[in-house]
Amino acid sequence: VKSTPDAGEPVNGRDCEAPAIVLGVESSCDETSVAVVTRPGRLLSNVVATQIPMHQRFGGVVPEVASRQHVLALSAVANAALNSSTASIEDVDAIAATFGPGLAGPLLVGTSFAQGLAIGLSVPLLAVNHIEAHVLSVWMEGSRKDRPNSESLSPELPMVSLIVSGGHTELWLVEAIGRYRLLGRTVDDAAGEAFDKVARLIGLSYPGGPEIERIAKMISPSDALRLPRALLPGTYDFSFSGLKTAARRIAEARARDCTSDEFRAAVAHGFQESVVDVLTAKLLAATSDFGCRSAAIVGGVAGNQRLRDIAAQRLGVPLYFPGPGLSTDNAAMIANAALLNPRRVEPGYSVRPSWSVAIRA
Numbered sequence: 001v002k003s004t005p006d007a008g009e010p011v012n013g014r015d016c017e018a019p020a021i022v023l024g025v026e027s028s029c030d031e032t033s034v035a036v037v038t039r040p041g042r043l044l045s046n047v048v049a050t051q052i053p054m055h056q057r058f059g060g061v062v063p064e065v066a067s068r069q070h071v072l073a074l075s076a077v078a079n080a081a082l083n084s085s086t087a088s089i090e091d092v093d094a095i096a097a098t099f100g101p102g103l104a105g106p107l108l109v110g111t112s113f114a115q116g117l118a119i120g121l122s123v124p125l126l127a128v129n130h131i132e133a134h135v136l137s138v139w140m141e142g143s144r145k146d147r148p149n150s151e152s153l154s155p156e157l158p159m160v161s162l163i164v165s166g167g168h169t170e171l172w173l174v175e176a177i178g179r180y181r182l183l184g185r186t187v188d189d190a191a192g193e194a195f196d197k198v199a200r201l202i203g204l205s206y207p208g209g210p211e212i213e214r215i216a217k218m219i220s221p222s223d224a225l226r227l228p229r230a231l232l233p234g235t236y237d238f239s240f241s242g243l244k245t246a247a248r249r250i251a252e253a254r255a256r257d258c259t260s261d262e263f264r265a266a267v268a269h270g271f272q273e274s275v276v277d278v279l280t281a282k283l284l285a286a287t288s289d290f291g292c293r294s295a296a297i298v299g300g301v302a303g304n305q306r307l308r309d310i311a312a313q314r315l316g317v318p319l320y321f322p323g324p325g326l327s328t329d330n331a332a333m334i335a336n337a338a339l340l341n342p343r344r345v346e347p348g349y350s351v352r353p354s355w356s357v358a359i360r361a
């Protein structure tokens with residue numbers, strides 16, 4: 001598979017009519033996923049083949065291994081997605097794929113597959129931005145409102161969306177679908193990356209987020225360690241490297257305790273509290289500073305129940321989360337984003353590993 005020269009900006013969504021049934025392809029990292037979604041964001045199927053066991057022994061995602069696994073898995077995943085939907089391949093009106101941001105090799109595999117399908121079926125090819133797809137995932141069925149004081153299905157705008165995944169930690173002001181302002185981002189590690197690194201430090205397996213969450217529950221809050229918070233006052237930016245270093249110092253100083261569940265739980269608990277505190281403080285500040293009518297937390301770390309609970313306690317506006325199984329990477333959110341904000345591109349359009357659709361505020 002090879003990259004083609006960048007063909008410029010995709011056609012703006014407003015000039016492109018929304019298709020009725022979209023087949024989405026996601027391959028930007030370590031999840032191979034294909035989904036069939038129909039208007040309005042209704043899932044007909046969503047099949048995710050995770051490569052996590054493959055990367056576990058390296059403690060993180062190895063791009064070359066990921067590319068190869070996507071090549072091996074894609075056809076079977078696409079067949080499974082079509083078979084488990086009520087649609088047949090002839091019913092598909094458009095093919096959507098993640099064109100960025102993400103790992104270049106894995107993106108090339110998924111977009112080449114999507115382009116082949118679009119050409120073969122003579123249907124449009126739609127380029128989806130992975131981060132925008134996470135943001136729009138709360139427009140899908142099953143997205144939960146923790147404060148049910150609004151009956152509307154779609155979140156009320158403007159909204160602040162906190163994107164917390166293994167590769168990104170960003171705060172967006174969503175003024176409209178397709179109009180986003182980047183309020184802040186991490187200046188070092190992404191939140192999920194920090195979960196993964198601290199988990200590794202105390203001997204937990206990859207991905208570290210769910211492991212930290214699980215082990216943190218094994219201790220009472222009064223026995224947890226208090227770890228620092230980087231609040232970076234006056235900005236909506238985040239920093240997690242100081243926290244990671246603090247956790248490393250403690251782990252090194254008490255290397256003998258590192259195998260004890262109690263010690264690991266004390267570190268995990270203290271770490272999780274610090275991350276949750278900082279994330280919710282920034283989300284709360286941005287929501288109030290911009291007079292937002294709703295807020296959302298999306299991306300892999302949005303699966304964290306402690307984060308959901310504390311954010312729901314603190315926020316004074318309806319708070320949205322992706323539905324079950326839709327926080328971590330999946331193709332349903334890719335097809336859904338293509339339905340909500342279609343960007344048509346010609347086959348041969350290049351992948352964009354650093355693609356950003358939010359304008360820095």
Ligand code: KG4
Binds near residue numbers: 164167300302
């Ligand atoms: O969105 P995602 O599936 O992939 C990226 O686009 O990066 O996010 C994966 C990240 C991993 O770092 C993982 O440790 C983290 O999300 N994660 C969690 C939880 N579940 C997944 N972090 C904290 N708590 C969780 N329950």
Ligand code: ZN
Binds near residue numbers: 134299300328329
């Ligand atoms: Zn993601």
